[in-house]
Amino acid sequence: MEKKRWIDITQPLTNDMAHWPGDTPFRFELGVTKEQSGSVNIGEIRTSLHMGTHADAPFHFDGTGRKLHELDVNTYIGRARVIDVTAHPSLGRSELEDYDLEGVERLLLKSSETNNPLVFPETFIELLPDIGPYLRELGIFLLGIDVPSVDRTDSKELPTHHSLGDNGIHIVENLMLADVEPGDYDFIALPLAIHGADGSPVRAVIKKA
Template identity: 30%
Template structure:
């Protein structure tokens, strides 16, 4: 096709590239649910048009582990790289979303049950778990729930052994609150599995999707907010 022949109507993929995407990013707002002991999210106004200033300018105060975010290896590994060095391709491409109806933490059996009804997990794949966390509504408006469903260390070891590229969860931490949180993080990050947390899967069903997920390039940071979009994968 020459440049003269190109029009949006005869090149449908270009004209419809934005269609079908669902935003599964949680919003950032004042006093949103955060990890216990971390500062509340606060949006400060430096200047205001209605107050007579030329422009509105704001400053956002928040933990980088608030809302939808990606962890960097240096979050739990002293020699790990920071979020500014994360490979952008890790968040771009096919992703599997698995419904995990776990009673407590995610176990190896939960992963085996998922594989049995779908297909085995393969090296390099991306996987996001939809647990009972997603059925609790907009949890960012609620007090922090220490009984959320995280990935237990044993299940993390399975994920690392499968050599997945990325694992995602639908609450603020990939590991359980009471026991095994550091072990889960270190097992995954040490196995070169990138972690995204706080994905909004309330209206998402199990299946195969495409994903766009990019962190901010914050030098030295151990995490970053993300904007994450998914759409159903094209039928093969």
């Protein structure tokens, strides 16, 4: 029997990757080289916490929301279902009602047939605010998506972030799902333990359940 292997669905963090307009781009460099120290290379990074594949803490969009270190790590480990929503330019309750989501706790939306980390998408799927209450009704507490945000790029009110947050739905953005078949998977996407943070890059992996 072929052994099931973990599949990496993380955007690699590279110095030439695209970033949210106006946000701090990712930058890695050697702060100290082995030649300078006599023993080791020491790298350093500068980045927004929302670069690449990342988790949003409620504090990201709610000044009184929980910060990263206050979230349960178990939220980001467990069974997840990937569904293909590439046919939908927008997605809300009425569209999701056509999918079998019985027993699902973590839902990953494959919304794009391509996902190029080097190019910030001009347009991407619009998630409607009525998605939050519906996911809560179903018992879903984590939503992952393969685009930079659950809200539109030009949104200042962030209605879908708030809808999800108000209904206890945790958010993971910028997954790499273009080559992933719909179905059930074991899922790990652990944020870094950054005290007081509004979000964190994650290393997201899945394995066929």
